[in-house]
Amino acid sequence: MKFTKLRLLGFKSFVEPMEFFIEPGLTGVVGPNGCGKSNLVEALRWVMGENSYKNMRASGMDDVIFAGSNQRPARNTAEVTVYLDNSTRTAPAGFNDADALEITRRIERESGSSYRINGKDARARDVQLLFADASTGSRSPSLVGQGRIGEIISQKPTQRRGLLEEAAGISGLHSRRHEAELR
Numbered sequence: 001m002k003f004t005k006l007r008l009l010g011f012k013s014f015v016e017p018m019e020f021f022i023e024p025g026l027t028g029v030v031g032p033n034g035c036g037k038s039n040l041v042e043a044l045r046w047v048m049g050e051n052s053y054k055n056m057r058a059s060g061m062d063d064v065i066f067a068g069s070n071q072r073p074a075r076n077t078a079e080v081t082v083y084l085d086n087s088t089r090t091a092p093a094g095f096n097d098a099d100a101l102e103i104t105r106r107i108e109r110e111s112g113s114s115y116r117i118n119g120k121d122a123r124a125r126d127v128q129l130l131f132a133d134a135s136t137g138s139r140s141p142s143l144v145g146q147g148r149i150g151e152i153i154s155q156k157p158t159q160r161r162g163l164l165e166e167a168a169g170i171s172g173l174h175s176r177r178h179e180a181e182l183r
């Protein structure tokens, strides 16, 4: 699976619909302070199921919705869609019947989030499981936030094992076992 595009609408500073193409060779995003570089990475983490608003640098999940500016009123919804190329058919079982995957998360002020996978309603858990094996996902070690390096250095051994399991792509197994035990 490969990310190909991110679409944002009303997410943080991205009030107008915005499409960000993730093409081979992309190595960096540059721009002045406050232009939205970190917001872009947060949008990716959010659509993959991040459920901690603190990890979104917010004081509540509704804070990811465009809050308004001098020129524009606040919005009541935010939506992020991530597009994936699955032509190699490496998506986990249950998600692997199409060449492309489209995952959308939408939030409405005071009503929480909803998810869709290829246009069908899905649970946050489904989205998290979809990404759990791909060494990606909202808690992926490949998304290193500010202050995270220091945190990793001072982690306890069991926490650090969790990080290695993510990197090795086996944390999806644990997630699915946990899911099976709950049923």
Ligand code: ATP
Binding pocket: 011, 012, 013, 031, 032, 033, 034, 035, 036, 037, 038, 039, 040, 063, 064, 065, 066, 067, 068
């Ligand atoms: P730096 O180079 O300093 O790291 P950056 O490009 O990473 O900057 P971000 O942190 O992504 O910038 O963007 C910060 C901007 O996003 C701020 O101007 C902030 O006001 C704006 N912002 C964050 N949340 C919202 C929101 N809910 N509504 C409107 N604007 C928001």
Ligand code: MG
Binding pocket: 037, 038, 039
């Ligand atoms: Mg930044």
